[in-house]
Amino acid sequence: MTDEIEGGCRCGRVRYRVAGATGLPRAYACHCRDCQTWSGSAFSTQFILPEDQLQVTGEPALFELTSPDGSRTSRQRGCPVCFTRVFNTNTRRPGLAVARAGTLDRSDELTLVAHIWTKRKLAGIEIPAGTPSWEEGAPPAEFAAVLTG
Ligand SMILES: [Zn+2]
Numbered sequence: 204m205t206d207e208i209e210g211g212c213r214c215g216r217v218r219y220r221v222a223g224a225t226g227l228p229r230a231y232a233c234h235c236r237d238c239q240t241w242s243g244s245a246f247s248t249q250f251i252l253p254e255d256q257l258q259v260t261g262e263p264a265l266f267e268l269t270s271p272d273g274s275r276t277s278r279q280r281g282c283p284v285c286f287t288r289v290f291n292t293n294t295r296r297p298g299l300a301v302a303r304a305g306t307l308d309r310s311d312e313l314t315l316v317a318h319i320w321t322k323r324k325l326a327g328i329e330i331p332a333g334t335p336s337w338e339e340g341a342p343p344a345e346f347a348a349v350l351t352g
């Protein structure tokens with residue numbers, strides 16, 4: 204049984220659908236500085252999925268950012284009209300996309316299953332007891348286990 208999981212930007216030009224979804228994705232919060240800057244908020248909410256499950260319409264704009272040492276390039280896609288940042292890929296994680304969970308139509312139903320980069324967490328934000336969290340990035344295998352449930 205699949206579920207229609209869709210989302211998009213603020214103005215409605217860029218829309219996406221998660222092919223074959225069986226429910227809302229398991230979203231996490233990243234409190235790193237880049238996510239704070241990019242979201243203009245305390246943290247970003249994101250979910251990871253195979254890039255080929257993301258069916259996007261509306262011709263998102265592309266912004267590429269290569270790390271200073273040249274080892275990886277982040278490709279950010281967002282709306283060219285309203286500037287909502289929708290998802291990105293990274294050459295370090297081929298085949299995977301990281302989507303901004305706040306762009307889901309049902310974002311109010313999400314549960315944050317993990318928090319990373321908590322050493323930059325703002326005072327006043329409390330992580331519920333028992334929710335996995337890491338001071339910086341999470342070890343990939345542990346993180347994958349949490350995100351897949
Ligand atoms: Zn837009």
Ligand SMILES: [Zn+2]
Binds near residue numbers: 233234235236239
């Ligand atoms: Zn981050």
